[in-house]
Amino acid sequence: MKKPEGKHALIVGRIREGTVIDHITAGEALNVLKILGITGTTDECLSIATNVSSGKVGKKDIVKVEGRELRKEEVDRIALIAPRATINIIRDYEVVEKKGVEIPRSLVGVVRCPNPGCISNTSEPIESRFEVVERGLHCLYCDWLITKDIAGHII
Amino acid sequence: MRVQHIISIRDFTRQDLDSFLDRAELVERGGFDPRMLEGKILALLFFEPSTRTRMSFASAMARLGGTSISVDSVEASSIAKGETLADTIRVVSGYADAIVLRHPKEGAARLASEFATVPVINAGDGAGQHPSQTILDLYTIRRSMPLDGLEIGLLGDLRYGRTAHSLAHALSLYDVTLHTIAPPGLDLPLSVVHELRRHGMEVVKHGDVGKVIRDLDVLYVTRIQRERFPDSASYYDVASSYRITPDLLEGAREHLIVLHPLPRVDEIDPAVDRTPFARYFEQSRNGIPVRMALLQEVMG
Numbered sequence: 001m002k003k004p005e006g007k008h009a010l011i012v013g014r015i016r017e018g019t020v021i022d023h024i025t026a027g028e029a030l031n032v033l034k035i036l037g038i039t040g041t042t043d044e045c046l047s048i049a050t051n052v053s054s055g056k057v058g059k060k061d062i063v064k065v066e067g068r069e070l071r072k073e074e075v076d077r078i079a080l081i082a083p084r085a086t087i088n089i090i091r092d093y094e095v096v097e098k099k100g101v102e103i104p105r106s107l108v109g110v111v112r113c114p115n116p117g118c119i120s121n122t123s124e125p126i127e128s129r130f131e132v133v134e135r136g137l138h139c140l141y142c143d144w145l146i147t148k149d150i151a152g153h154i155i
Numbered sequence: 156m157r158v159q160h161i162i163s164i165r166d167f168t169r170q171d172l173d174s175f176l177d178r179a180e181l182v183e184r185g186g187f188d189p190r191m192l193e194g195k196i197l198a199l200l201f202f203e204p205s206t207r208t209r210m211s212f213a214s215a216m217a218r219l220g221g222t223s224i225s226v227d228s229v230e231a232s233s234i235a236k237g238e239t240l241a242d243t244i245r246v247v248s249g250y251a252d253a254i255v256l257r258h259p260k261e262g263a264a265r266l267a268s269e270f271a272t273v274p275v276i277n278a279g280d281g282a283g284q285h286p287s288q289t290i291l292d293l294y295t296i297r298r299s300m301p302l303d304g305l306e307i308g309l310l311g312d313l314r315y316g317r318t319a320h321s322l323a324h325a326l327s328l329y330d331v332t333l334h335t336i337a338p339p340g341l342d343l344p345l346s347v348v349h350e351l352r353r354h355g356m357e358v359v360k361h362g363d364v365g366k367v368i369r370d371l372d373v374l375y376v377t378r379i380q381r382e383r384f385p386d387s388a389s390y391y392d393v394a395s396s397y398r399i400t401p402d403l404l405e406g407a408r409e410h411l412i413v414l415h416p417l418p419r420v421d422e423i424d425p426a427v428d429r430t431p432f433a434r435y436f437e438q439s440r441n442g443i444p445v446r447m448a449l450l451q452e453v454m455g
Contacts, residue, residue: 118260119263126269
């Protein structure tokens with residue numbers, strides 16, 4: 001582990017290969033892990049920092065995942081709960097790619113419709129479909145609007 | 156304009172709706188070919204009870220020279236054997252030239268349109284959309300007065316009533332002020348109100364229909380469902396204060412029209428039927444020219 005550089009430095013290890021997700025909305029790190037399918041029983045090497053002071057966003061969370069580069073579907077889901085997150089791809093300890101996240105205009109199979117009467121919550125051979133609108137997520141099947149707790153509805 | 160499916164009123168612009176209304180008016184004046192849909196078959200897939208919607212689609216199809224085939228209940232269909240709606244729709248697409256669907260799940264018609272190879276018309280999907288009802292509501296209003304510059308009251312269960320939401324959305328495309336009158340807890344959902352206001356519509360909430368009735372051009376009454384109340388006593392208590400009677404209509408504008416999607420239960424006193432305000436039976440009859448216009452649109 002790299003030694004802290006000065007008393008304000010972070011004590012979070014560098015990773016050799018993998019992804020650093022920075023500038024996650026404070027408090028959402030565990031939801032990011034959920035999106036990535038990382039649980040107590042999976043074997044990824046992880047570093048998590050929560051409520052870290054950040055000049056840019058006040059408080060932020062950071063997640064470092066060893067040996068894994070994120071897929072687009074995963075990045076799209078993260079964008080929903082942490083729209084200011086940055087994704088850093090690390091190879092041989094160096095950042096080889098750095099990009100922001102972008103909330104896609106439509107989400108297919110990403111979010112479960114909270115309306116129990118929606119056809120997308122049945123055994124029909126379809127995936128949920130939402131469009132991203134100003135006030136939240138709009139179900140393209142039943143017109144339900146999700147305005148809060150989007151993380152709780154991510155599949 | 157060429158529309159393949161008729162799923163939600165939200166899919167249409169004001170121009171689209173005006174075009175449907177113009178076409179329905181032409182049909183009503185006899186401007187249609189009674190053999191236009193000869194040789195065509197309409198599948199009526201009703202997985203929920205319906206009398207007037209199903210019969211009026213069948214009647215509209217017959218008047219255009221076509222025939223109808225139907226499934227009347229889930230019990231009588233392969234759905235009862237566990238078949239998905241998607242499969243049912245794919246199969247029925249091979250039997251008919253268009254499908255009219257009523258289904259208990261919201262979004263069912265949208266799903267059907269994704270799997271159908273023929274046009275789908277939504278005849279009600281759970282608490283969701285029922286666009287042909289909305290178009291016939293607009294048509295009934297337009298037969299009495301132009302759709303712009305109106306004061307329209309929506310009364311009843313505005314929280315769960317699909318006809319109310321759908322009509323409010325359609326009216327927001329016109330220059331209409333909407334007055335909502337609903338029992339406590341059954342108000343128009345705030346998300347719907349916000350959306351209407353975003354479209355530039357003025358929405359005013361009232362607690363007492365008696366206080367607003369004199370300002371209205373149209374009063375649209377919907378059913379207050381008994382199952383929304385904990386017991387019969389509280390239902391009757393609320394329902395009686397929202398009941399439309401000839402006394403209540405005293406002093407209303409001369410040209411006021413009272414509409415109801417039917418069936419009514421206690422919301423409108425039968426004595427109102429004899430007043431010039433009552434237009435709900437005419438509204439029901441208007442289902443024929445409007446549905447003929449929609450069938451022409453998707454199959455003609």
